[in-house]
Amino acid sequence: MAHAEGQQHPIGVYLQIWGWLFVLSTASYLVDYFHIQGYLRWSLILVFMVLKAGLIVAVFMHMFWERLALAYAILVPPLLVLVFVAIMTFEGDYTFLTRLIFFQTGS
Amino acid sequence: MTSPALANTGESLTRPDGLQGIAADWSSDQRAFKNVPWGKAMMWIFLLSDTFVFSCFLLSYMTVRISTTEPWPVPSEVFALTIGGTEIPLILIAIMTFILISSSGTMAMAVNFGYRRDRVKSAVLMLVTAALGATFVGMQAFEWTKLIVEEGVRPWGNPMGAPQFGSSFFMITGFHGFHVSVGVLFLIIIATKVLRGDFDRSRPGFFTSRKGNYEAVEIMGLYWHFVDLVWVFIFALFYLW
Numbered sequence: 001m002a003h004a005e006g007q008q009h010p011i012g013v014y015l016q017i018w019g020w021l022f023v024l025s026t027a028s029y030l031v032d033y034f035h036i037q038g039y040l041r042w043s044l045i046l047v048f049m050v051l052k053a054g055l056i057v058a059v060f061m062h063m064f065w066e067r068l069a070l071a072y073a074i075l076v077p078p079l080l081v082l083v084f085v086a087i088m089t090f091e092g093d094y095t096f097l098t099r100l101i102f103f104q105t106g107s
Numbered sequence: 108m109t110s111p112a113l114a115n116t117g118e119s120l121t122r123p124d125g126l127q128g129i130a131a132d133w134s135s136d137q138r139a140f141k142n143v144p145w146g147k148a149m150m151w152i153f154l155l156s157d158t159f160v161f162s163c164f165l166l167s168y169m170t171v172r173i174s175t176t177e178p179w180p181v182p183s184e185v186f187a188l189t190i191g192g193t194e195i196p197l198i199l200i201a202i203m204t205f206i207l208i209s210s211s212g213t214m215a216m217a218v219n220f221g222y223r224r225d226r227v228k229s230a231v232l233m234l235v236t237a238a239l240g241a242t243f244v245g246m247q248a249f250e251w252t253k254l255i256v257e258e259g260v261r262p263w264g265n266p267m268g269a270p271q272f273g274s275s276f277f278m279i280t281g282f283h284g285f286h287v288s289v290g291v292l293f294l295i296i297i298a299t300k301v302l303r304g305d306f307d308r309s310r311p312g313f314f315t316s317r318k319g320n321y322e323a324v325e326i327m328g329l330y331w332h333f334v335d336l337v338w339v340f341i342f343a344l345f346y347l348w
Contacts, residue, residue: 007325008222018212025208025342029201032183032347042348049343053336060215060332062325068125069132070140074151081162088166092173099176 007062017059024052150326154333157286161337164279165344171271180267182346185258186250200346203246204338207287210239211335214294214328221324226301229324233298236331240291247284251277279341286334297327 028048031041058064063071122128133139140148172179183196190198217232254260254276262277264270296313300306301324309318 007218009219011216011219014212014215014219018208018215021208021211022205025201025204028343028347029197029204032197035183045343045347049339052339056211056332056336056339060211060335061329067132067140067142069129070143070148070151072129073139074155077155078158078162081159081166084162084166085169088170089173092170095170095174096176099174104176 007065009062009065013059017055020055021052024048024055028052144322146322146326147329150329154329157333157337161279161282161340164275164282165340168271168275168279168345171275172269175269175271177269179269180265180272182348185254185260185267186346197346199246199250200342203243203250204342206239206243206246207335207338210236210243211332213239214331218325218328221301221306221321224307224321226304226307230298230302233294233301233324233327237291237294237298240287240294240331240334244284244287244291247280247287251280276345279345283334283337283341286337290331290334293327294331297323 025048028045031044031048036044057075063075122131131137132141186200187194187196188198189195213232214236217229217236220229220232259266260273260276262274265273300310300312300319301321303310305312306319306321306323309320311317312319312323
């Protein structure tokens with residue numbers, strides 16, 4: 001180990017993850033290419049997205065090997081964005097509804 | 108002058124695992140991120156704040172897309188390219204995705220060779236990463252030009268449908284492209300320092316004039332992987348949705 005606090009892992013790990021990222025990206029592109037629609041499309045896109053993000057953060061950014069105190073401090077706060085997503089979904093749906101009621105009467 | 112006596116506090120306590128370990132790290136006036144160089148912790152905290160910036164952009168995009176009563180332009184068709192007479196949906200974006208992933212791969216290996224003190228390999232891999240990043244930005248410029256000149260997309264409207272499409276697109280991809288551009292500049296700077304052997308001689312660096320070491324390569328890597336990470340979300344939520 002060259003440095004006491006450095007991250008040192010075999011190159012093969014990175015090449016493997018690189019390969020997986022290619023596979024997952026191709027898969028998510030194929031979802032669009034074959035015009036998969038509806039809930040299957042959205043769930044596939046989200047699954048591939050989360051898997052890719054997880055691989056990048058865990059291996060490329062070395063979070064898998066970091067101390068838990070750092071991992072939790074960095075990874076837990078972004079989860080709160082999901083609350084924001086829920087709030088804005090309600091808000092967006094409401095705006096859409098009011099627009100339909102008040103601005104689409106003539107058409 | 109008497110130096111303060113160093114008390115022998117005996118064997119250090121064994122740290123508990125899991126949540127108790129986190130509580131132990133964060134409590135009792137300790138340094139919370141043990142084993143983590145300060146530069147790396149600060150980069151992570153910067154990336155966390157950047158996560159919220161991009162989250163807000165993607166959230167505002169989500170909100171305007173939900174609330175608009177006009178049809179949203181189909182990204183699959185808007186970003187299609189005609190190659191050899193056939194229209195291939197989203198092909199440019201797919202190529203850009205592969206380029207950015209490849210640059211992440213080369214960056215990860217550059218970090219690895221940096222810690223092994225293999226200066227030439229580390230610097231060359233970083234320059235390859237920078238070249239791939241510059242290619243990405245170039246393709247993005249091509250994409251923007253096509254959209255503005257040929258498709259007539261503007262931040263305030265477009266011929267395909269909901270006017271919010273343009274503002275969301277330019278805001279999100281523009282901010283991401285800016286991040287990539289800045290990353291390319293920093294990659295070239297760090298690669299030069301590695302190649303010159305600055306980190307072997309602990310030569311004081313720019314900005315802070317602190318003595319540098321190969322952690323700088325890993326910190327650079329964290330930023331670059333983050334740029335790739337954001338693209339994963341943009342690709343899924345803006346282009347594929």
